[in-house]
Amino acid sequence: AQSVTQLGSHVSVSEGALVLLRCNYSSSVPPYLFWYVQYPNQGLQLLLKYTSAATLVKGINGFEAEFKKSETSFHLTKPSAHMSDAAEYFCAVSDRETSGSRLTFGEGTQLTVNP
Amino acid sequence: ETGVTQSPTHLIKTRGQQVTLRCSSQSGHNTVSWYQQALGQGPQFIFQYYREEENGRGNFPPRFSGLQFPNYSSELNVNALELDDSALYLCASSSGLARTGELFFGEGSRLTVL
Numbered sequence: 001a002q003s004v005t006q007l008g009s010h011v012s013v014s015e016g017a018l019v020l021l022r023c024n025y026s027s028s029v030p031p032y033l034f035w036y037v038q039y040p041n042q043g044l045q046l047l048l049k050y051t052s053a054a055t056l057v058k059g060i061n062g063f064e065a066e067f068k069k070s071e072t073s074f075h076l077t078k079p080s081a082h083m084s085d086a087a088e089y090f091c092a093v094s095d096r097e098t099s100g101s102r103l104t105f106g107e108g109t110q111l112t113v114n115p
Numbered sequence: 116e117t118g119v120t121q122s123p124t125h126l127i128k129t130r131g132q133q134v135t136l137r138c139s140s141q142s143g144h145n146t147v148s149w150y151q152q153a154l155g156q157g158p159q160f161i162f163q164y165y166r167e168e169e170n171g172r173g174n175f176p177p178r179f180s181g182l183q184f185p186n187y188s189s190e191l192n193v194n195a196l197e198l199d200d201s202a203l204y205l206c207a208s209s210s211g212l213a214r215t216g217e218l219f220f221g222e223g224s225r226l227t228v229l
Contacts, residue, residue: 036220043205101163101171102148102160105157105158107155108155
C-alpha cells in the first residue's frame with residue numbers, strides 16, 4: 001500500500017522568503033510522485049512530477065522538488081515566495097503497476113504568504 | 116481546448132436521497148477518474164473509467180457508482196446519502212491510462228448532505 005505524509009498542515013512565509021513544503025512517501029515499488037496546487041474554489045493543477053528521470057524536477061511557477069530515495073522524501077521548494085503562491089499544496093504518489101489516475105494524496109499543506 | 120467541466124457546482128441533499136454528478140472530460144481525453152475531498156483532507160480516489168468500463172476502484176461502498184458515455188463524459192451516482200458523503204467531488208480526465216499522472220481536474224461539485 002502506498003501513502004503520503006505531508007509535514008505541516010499550515011506553513012506561513014514572508015514574501016520573498018524560501019518556500020519549503022515537506023512530503024514523505026511510502027511505497028513498496030518505485031513510485032511516481034507529484035505535487036498539485038489547489039487555489040480557492042478551483043480544481044487541482046499539476047505543479048511537477050517525478051517519473052524516474054532526473055531526481056531534481058522543475059515545475060511551473062518557479063517550483064522544484066527533489067526525489068531522495070534514501071529519505072523517501074519529495075520536498076517542494078521555491079527560492080522566493082510570491083503573494084500569488086498562497087494556496088493549498090498536495091503531494092501524491094502512484095505506483096508503476098497501476099494506472100496513474102489512481103493517486104494517493106497527502107492531506108495537504110496550506111501555504112500563507114505574508115507581505 | 117475545452118477543460119474539464121463539472122455540474123452542478125453546489126448542491127444540498129438530505130440523508131437517504133440519491134445524487135448524480137456530471138463531468139465533461141477535456142477534449143481528446145478518454146479516461147475519467149473521480150475523487151472525494153472531505154473538508155480539510157486530500158482527495159481520495161473513488162474509481163476510474165476507461166473507454167466506458169470501470170478500471171480501478173478505491174475503498175468506497177457499492178452505493179457509489181458511475182458511468183462513462185461514448186463521448187467520454189461521465190456521471191458519479193451516490194445512493195442512500197449519508198452525512199459523511201458531504202464533500203467536494205472532483206473529476207479528472209486524462210489521455211489513456213496516464214501512468215505518469217497527468218490528470219486535469221475540474222473545479223468540483225460541492226455536496227452537502229443534511
